[in-house]
Each structure stands twice: as structure tokens, then as C-alpha cells.
């Protein structure tokens with residue numbers, strides 16, 4: 001496995017929000033984390049990234065995966081939307097973990113950043129200022145940045161929040177391609193259960209009843225029928 005949670009309890013100030021979570025992600029899998037608002041999805045993801053400490057239990061990285069090799073696309077904040085840097089600078093900053101103490105980006109990193117911008121179809125925006133871009137364009141920039149940080153696993157916190165249906169679909173397609181073609185492991189928080197059931201291999205449902213299993217197991221489980229119906233059924 002690439003990532004595993006053992007009896008993980010997450011929360012703030014000693015107060016648990018999600019308790020005794022157990023799941024693992026193998027290379028090349030696509031895990032969607034779904035569940036009610038406030039059920040602790042973002043808190044869990046921040047704990048996986050060690051941006052905060054677990055209250056108890058463990059997050060284990062396997063198959064030679066280092067913390068620095070995890071790509072992360074956070075929920076966009078208002079401050080980020082106003083960031084006064086060029087697209088190229090922001091994408092390149094995804095390579096920072098590779099630089100170590102070196103205070104500049106080398107040729108290979110610049111080339112890789114260019115490739116990721118190509119992949120995200122934002123080369124034409126390279127010199128533009130980030131804050132002047134549309135929400136969908138900004139999301140592609142942050143996506144390219146997250147890809148610069150990893151060749152193995154990408155964690156995404158609601159990457160389609162605030163995007164229109166067309167851009168949302170493109171984004172899902174892109175993530176799916178990265179998973180299928182580039183064999184990138186995906187762990188994604190999503191409010192769109194229908195999309196999650198279309199693209200993922202596994203589902204973690206947070207809330208009162210926690211579920212972890214394959215997509216097929218999720219669909220078969222009687223408790224989920226109502227959620228699936230409310231989300232408009234399965235595509």
C-alpha cells in the first residue's frame with residue numbers, strides 16, 4: 001500500500017471529529033472521500049498531509065513514498081485568489097520540495113513545470129497574473145502546481161468547488177486521465193457522489209456511519225441507496 005490509516009482519530013484541541021478511521025490506498029487507486037458537511041473530510045486530509053497531528057492512531061506511508069512527494073490541491077481561499085504572482089511562478093513553486101536548500105529552480109524543474117502547464121492547457125496564460133484569471137483557470141494553475149510536487153499521489157480537496165458544470169466535467173475528466181493514463185493515485189474530497197461513483201475505485205464515506213470499501217461495495221450497501229438516489233442515481 002501507498003497510504004494507510006490505522007485507528008486514526010482526527011480533530012481539534014483534543015476534541016475528536018472522526019474516530020477510529022481505517023483505510024488504505026494502493027498505487028493507482030482512486031479514492032473519493034464523501035460525506036456530510038462538517039463531518040471532518042478536510043480535517044482528515046490535513047492530517048494525512050501532517051499539516052495537523054492526529055489525536056490518536058497512525059498515518060503510514062508505504063512503497064517508498066515520502067511526505068514531500070505528495071501533491072496537494074487545497075480548497076481555494078479568498079487570499080489565494082488574489083495572489084499577485086505570474087502563472088509560471090505559481091506552477092514552478094510546486095517544485096520547491098525538490099529544490100531542498102538550492103535557492104533556484106534548475107532546468108529539469110523548469111522543463112517539468114512547462115510540461116505540467118501543457119498538460120493543464122495553460123501555456124498561453126504562462127505570463128499572466130494569477131489574480132486576473134477566472135476561477136476555472138486558477139484551478140488549473142493550482143492543479144499544475146500540485147502535479148509539479150508529485151509523480152505518485154495527488155490529494156485534492158473539492159477541486160471543482162465553485163466551477164461551472166462544463167469546467168467541472170473537464171476537471172473530472174482530467175483527474176480520471178491522470179489516474180488511468182499516468183497511474184497517479186488519487187485521493188479526492190468530493191460533494192458530488194454521482195461523479196465519485198463514476199470515476200473512483202474506492203469510497204470513504206465520513207459521518208455518523210463511516211464506510212470504506214470499493215465503489216461496488218458502496219453501491220451494494222443498503223444504507224447508501226438513499227444517498228445515491230438523492231445524488232441523481234448512477235451514471
Ligand SMILES: Nc1ncnc2c1ncn2[C@@H]1O[C@H](COP(=O)(O)OP(=O)(O)OP(=O)(O)O)[C@@H](O)[C@H]1O
Pocket residue numbers: 012017035036037038039040041042043044
Ligand atoms: N481550525 C479549526 N479549529 C477548530 N475546529 C475546526 C477547525 N477547522 C474546522 N473545524 C471544525 O471541524 C469540523 C469538521 O470540519 P471539516 O472542514 O473537516 O469538515 P468537512 O467534512 O471537510 O466539511 P465540508 O464538507 O463542509 O467542507 C467542523 O465542525 C468545523 O467547524
